[in-house]
Amino acid sequence: MVRTYSFEYRRQHPEMFLHFCTECKPQRRFKKFSDKNMHFEMKHGNGKHADDISNYILSSMTASDLQTFVTNEIEPDxxxxxxxxxxxxxxxxxxxxxxxxxxxxxxxxxxxxxxxxxxxxxxxxxxxxxxxxxxxxxxxxxxxxxxxxxxxxxxxxxxxxxxxxxxxxxxxxxxxxxxxxxxxxxxxxxxxxxxxxxxxxxxxxxxxxxxxxxxxxxxxxxAPLQISFVSSRPPKLKTLIRLVKYWRKTFFEESTGSQRLPTSYPLELITIGEWEDAGSPENFDLRKGFYHVLRAITNYTKLKRAWKTNYDDFKCNNQFYVMDPANPFNNVMEKCNWKKVARKTRKFLNQPLFFGLSSFEGWLKN
The missing domain is CATH 3.30.460.10 (Beta Polymerase, domain 2)
Known part of the structure; x- marks a missing residue:
């Protein structure tokens, strides 16, 4: 594997290399969580679990840290x-x-x-x-x-x-x-x-x-129907969608075979659905919204969601589903290892970022 940046350069630019090894001295930093895990397995594969999430960038943030991070790192400049x-x-x-x-x-x-x-x-x-x-x-x-x-x-x-x-x-x-x-x-x-x-x-x-x-x-x-369905949503909801997509791209290793992970579109629709269930608030606490979307993912077997924006009836025989608003034959939950995603998401929900939150709490700021 060719290393484009030296570890010294990475230590000087932590905003570019968000994930770090807790074992290495001096510290080694990585762009992708999966790269950090691969390094851990190769260098420190001594019985410790390489899938440690305690040093994942989002794990220990406070609510105010999260908003700043989203603004500076996730929102397109x-x-x-x-x-x-x-x-x-x-x-x-x-x-x-x-x-x-x-x-x-x-x-x-x-x-x-x-x-x-x-x-x-x-x-x-x-x-x-x-x-x-x-x-x-x-x-x-x-x-x-x-x-x-x-x-x-x-x-x-x-x-x-x-x-x-x-x-x-x-x-x-x-x-x-x-x-x-x-x-x-x-x-x-x-x-x-x-x-x-x-x-x-x-x-x-x-x-x-x-x-x-x-x-x-x-x-x-x-596709024009999909574009219309998502693009019409308010700015704060799109911010939450970006956060969920960033989490998916940086928290999980890439899809391989039976370990296939959800693409962006199912995550967009799950987020929109949970937001609608919360009353479609124009403004809300980003951390709380993130928490409720992730809880929905951990309880994926209970998802039964379809919209009547473009059709009234749909064809789906699956136990759980999120139907494509543009296509009544497309359950976007198919062909993904949701069991693996849910298992790792539960671990993430136990991190300090979500301390003090519960499923009984809404999306609005206190």
Missing amino acids: TAFNSCCKEAVNFLCQVMKENFPETLRPSEIKKSGSLGKGTAVNEKSDADLVVFLVRLQTIPKLRREMLSVKEEMICYLGKEKNITVEGTTPYAVKVCLSCDSGHSHDVDILPSVDILKKKTKEEIYREMDSKSEKYRKFYSAAL
Whole structure:
């Protein structure tokens, strides 16, 4: 493993390297909690539990410390926002001006955390849904998805600031570099603008007749409904969403196989649901809100949540569920090891940050 920064540099910049080893003298600091754990296991694997959370950055904070930390470290600053916007706009311009007629977009929708306004500082993800002029139906998109992605790769690969990282069944993954030195991972999702061609009721009836695998081709087309559902929420709630997402990204090791962790979207929806249950307060105690969202995660088997924003009925046979407000067939709780997440979350709730709080206490400040 290549170490970009010396440990001396890391000790001089603790704001960049939040996690530290309690055994090493002089102190060794790490950007990721998982990196600290890996170091602990390799250097001090002598029977101690490497998954110690006592020195995790959020564990010992007070309520006032938490608000300051969120403002300084988690909320995107002006420079970061500007850099992200510049990179994404550049990519959109490339697709609009350099793509051939076969790939000409009618519209490009910014989705992901950037599109929904829930980006974490320097940890954002961006999805660009590219509605193609020549594709009018989902069946046609399904038939031509492979050739569309191959053609996109061909043209994107000609740009010096764009690196094609690979593909998924529904997207082309690229990395953008900008003048500031930042890099930005972006998923480009070819799609059909069916929301302008059919009613939501017609789209859902059409999906109902398809297999589960086939329905996945509708996901990107429904992204505008997801964006609208999340982006309309008040600023304080988006701050809490960022905090929850930061906790997920820094507290857990990365997903692998059966140990898959929740993506951002389930966490956004769980947070919104708990906030609504609390009466949808415009302003609230951030620590209390965080506490109640984490308690909901520990009690994930009791989650049964769906919204009637875009549909009245949904299809789900699972014991617990949080339904995608844009897609009545998508339980966002699936394909995640919630048992592991809940177990580690319970440990975190016992840390000093949450001392004095209980499930009977609301979200508002005393």
